[in-house]
Amino acid sequence: QLQLQESGPGLVKPSETLSLTCTVSGGSISSSTYYWGWIRQPPGKGLEWIGNIYYSGSTYYNPSLKSRVTISIGTSKNQFSLKLTSVTAADTAVYYCARSGYTYGYLNNWGQGALVTVPS
Amino acid sequence: DIQMTQSPSTLSASVGDRVTITCRASQSISGWLAWYQQKPGKAPKLLVYKATTLESGVPSRFSGSASGTEFTLTISSLQPDDFAIFYCQQYHDYPYTFGQGTKLEIK
Numbered sequence: 001q002l003q004l005q006e007s008g009p010g011l012v013k014p015s016e017t018l019s020l021t022c023t024v025s026g027g028s029i030s031s032s033t034y035y036w037g038w039i040r041q042p043p044g045k046g047l048e049w050i051g052n053i054y055y056s057g058s059t060y061y062n063p064s065l066k067s068r069v070t071i072s073i074g075t076s077k078n079q080f081s082l083k084l085t086s087v088t089a090a091d092t093a094v095y096y097c098a099r100s101g102y103t104y105g106y107l108n109n110w111g112q113g114a115l116v117t118v119p120s
Numbered sequence: 121d122i123q124m125t126q127s128p129s130t131l132s133a134s135v136g137d138r139v140t141i142t143c144r145a146s147q148s149i150s151g152w153l154a155w156y157q158q159k160p161g162k163a164p165k166l167l168v169y170k171a172t173t174l175e176s177g178v179p180s181r182f183s184g185s186a187s188g189t190e191f192t193l194t195i196s197s198l199q200p201d202d203f204a205i206f207y208c209q210q211y212h213d214y215p216y217t218f219g220q221g222t223k224l225e226i227k
Contacts, residue, residue, distance in 0.1 A: 047164065047207055049216040062215040063121075096163055105211025106154035108175065110163035 002027040004097050004111035012091075012118050018084040022097030022111055029078045030055045035100045036080045037107070038071060040093040048093075052100065053080055089120035122146050122210050126219035132227040137198045141222045143208035145189040152212040155184060155193045158221075159204045167206075168193065198224075 008020035022036070029036060037052030051061035053071045061069050070083045084091060094115050098107040123146035133139050143153065151171040156164035166175045168184035171191055181196045195202055203226055208219040 046221045047209075047218040049209075049218070051215075060214045064215075098163075100211070104169065105152065105216055106166060106169040106209065107156075107164070108166045108169075110165075113163050 002099065002109050004099065004109060006095060006097050006111045006114035008114060008116070010115055010117060012087050012116060014088055014118055014120070015086055018082070018087050018091060018095075018116055018118075020082045020095055020097075020114060020116070021079050022081070024078045024080075024099075029073065029080060030075045033102050035102060035105075036073065037098050037100060038082045039096045039098055039107070041096070041113075042090075042093045050082065050084075050095075054102070087118045089118050092116065092118045121215055122149060122213055122217050124208055124210055124217050124219040126206075126208060126222050128222060129220065130223045130225065132225050133198055134227045135198050135200055139195050139198060139224065141193045141206055141224075143191045143193070143219050145191070145210055145212075148189060149210045149212035151186055152210060153184075153186070153191050154209045154211065155182075156207045156209065157202075157204045158207065164207060 003025045005023045012018045035052040038050040040048050051071050053059045053073050059071050068085045073080045094113040096113045097111040099109040100107050125144045127142050153171045155168040158164040167178050171186040172184045183194050185192045203224050206222045
């Protein structure tokens with residue numbers, strides 16, 4: 001059974017870089033069948049798609065965050081990562097990693113989420 | 121970006137009720153729409169994809185329909201476990217976008 005688990009610091013200072021890792025178990029991140037993505041949810045608010053990555057390293061980013069976001073893949077550890085630079089309090093959110101398909105974009109496997117707080 | 125507009129924002133209903141949540145896309149998305157259910161402190165759970173296809177393991181009281189750029193999620197007979205927040209998502213174009221959510225609460 002596929003499982004995804006986010007990990008990383010829960011507190012990031014303003015102007016610094018948020019870094020999170022998603023570890024995948026029960027399946028290979030090197031599969032050509034899937035995309036691996038990040039979604040975030042500010043406290044009490046809705047969902048925002050951040051971006052995704054294919055095993056080849058090809059990425060798609062939300063234009064609203066594109067200048068600050070990097071998603072990378074580490075096939076040796078079956079992990080992929082998110083970096084968000086120059087964070088502000090507006091970046092405080094639960095960050096989810098998730099899997100979608102190469103031929104479909106719905107998200108059928110999610111991690112449990114990781115709360116990252118940026119103090120104001 | 122494709123805008124997804126859900127209605128209502130909040131819905132109060134009782135166990136056994138039939139309820140419908142609507143999601144409207146700002147342009148054609150060719151049926152590439154998913155519905156998710158999110159409970160407090162949990163990740164969203166996929167309910168429906170391709171507008172009308174029920175994800176494996178999802179109870180048959182959930183159903184999705186589509187008409188042009190308007191999509192609906194219907195729960196035929198509400199169960200206590202169904203009270204949650206529901207989101208639609210389009211995956212026709214990048215960036216993928218979600219509706220603002222519909223909170224289904226107990227009347």
